[in-house]
Amino acid sequence: MKSMNKIVISVGGSIVNPGNPDITFIKSLSSMLKELRPDMLGIVVGGGRPARTYVDAMREMGSDNYSMDLAGIMATRMNAMMLISAMGIDQKTIPETIGEAHDILLSNKIVVMGGTVPGHTTDTVATLLAESCGAETVYNMTSVDGVYDSDPKISKSAKMFDKLDYREAFEISLKSYTGAASNQFMDSVSLLIAMRSKIKICIFSGTDLQNARSAFNGKKFKGTVIG
Numbered sequence: 001m002k003s004m005n006k007i008v009i010s011v012g013g014s015i016v017n018p019g020n021p022d023i024t025f026i027k028s029l030s031s032m033l034k035e036l037r038p039d040m041l042g043i044v045v046g047g048g049r050p051a052r053t054y055v056d057a058m059r060e061m062g063s064d065n066y067s068m069d070l071a072g073i074m075a076t077r078m079n080a081m082m083l084i085s086a087m088g089i090d091q092k093t094i095p096e097t098i099g100e101a102h103d104i105l106l107s108n109k110i111v112v113m114g115g116t117v118p119g120h121t122t123d124t125v126a127t128l129l130a131e132s133c134g135a136e137t138v139y140n141m142t143s144v145d146g147v148y149d150s151d152p153k154i155s156k157s158a159k160m161f162d163k164l165d166y167r168e169a170f171e172i173s174l175k176s177y178t179g180a181a182s183n184q185f186m187d188s189v190s191l192l193i194a195m196r197s198k199i200k201i202c203i204f205s206g207t208d209l210q211n212a213r214s215a216f217n218g219k220k221f222k223g224t225v226i227g
C-alpha cells in the first residue's frame with residue numbers, strides 16, 4: 001500500500017496542553033488537521049503539562065521510571081480524547097497498541113491515540129504507526145521550531161539545523177535524555193525506528209499553523225528534516 005497518501009503526525013502534548021488545554025488553539029489545530037485529506041491520517045498526541053506534573057510529583061516520591069511512564073501515558077490518552085472531540089471524530093476507544101490503531105486506521109481512515117507502553121514516548125508510537133502502515137514521513141509538531149545543536153530553551157546561542165541524518169539526530173537527542181518525561185525534541189528510540197525503515201522526520205513548530213500547512217503540503221517550511 002506504499003502508493004497511497006498516508007500522513008502520521010506526532011502532536012506534542014506541549015502544544016495542546018501547555019498548562020491547561022489551550023481551547024482556542026486546539027480549535028484552530030483541529031480545523032487545520034481536518035483540511036488535510038490523505039488516504040490515511042494517524043495522529044499521536046503527547047502528554048504535555050499534565051504528564052510532567054504527575055511525573056515530577058512521582059519522581060519526588062521516589063517512584064520508578066516504569067510507573068512514571070504509565071502515569072504519563074494516561075495523560076497522553078486524555079489529550080487524545082480531547083483532540084478527538086475537537087475534531088468531531090467518531091472514535092470512542094483510544095487504541096492501546098499499534099495493532100489496534102492500525103485496525104481503526106484501516107476501517108476509519110483516521111485514528112487518534114496517545115502512548116502505548118512504558119519505555120518510549122509518543123514520538124516512537126508515531127514512528128511505529130508509520131512503519132506499520134507504510135507511511136513515508138512522520139511530522140512532529142512541537143514546542144520548538146526545529147532541532148538545534150543544544151537545547152534552545154537553555155542555550156540562547158544554539159544553532160538550528162535544516163537537515164540532519166539519523167545518527168546525528170540520535171546523538172543530539174540522547175544528550176537530553178533524563179528518563180520518564182524527558183525534554184527531548186524526539187526520543188532516541190523513535191530515531192532508531194525511523195532509521196531502520198528510512199522514514200523521513202519533519203520537525204517544526206506546532207503553533208505556527210501556516211508553516212505546518214506548508215510542511216504537510218510538501219512546500220518549503222521552517223523546521224528540521226531528518227533522513
Ligand SMILES: Nc1ncnc2c1ncn2[C@@H]1O[C@H](COP(=O)(O)OP(=O)(O)OP(=O)(O)O)[C@@H](O)[C@H]1O
Pocket residue numbers: 011012013014015045046047048049051122141142143144146147148149150151152153154172176182183184185186
Ligand atoms: N537539541 C535540541 N533541539 C531542540 N529542542 C531540544 C533540544 N534539546 C532539548 N530540546 C527540548 O525538547 C523539548 C521538545 O518539546 P517537549 O518535549 O517539551 O514538547 P513536545 O514533545 O511537543 O510535547 P510532549 O513531550 O508533551 O508530547 C523542548 O522543551 C526543547 O527545549
Ligand SMILES: [Mg+2]
Pocket residue numbers: 012046121182183184185186
Ligand atoms: Mg516531547
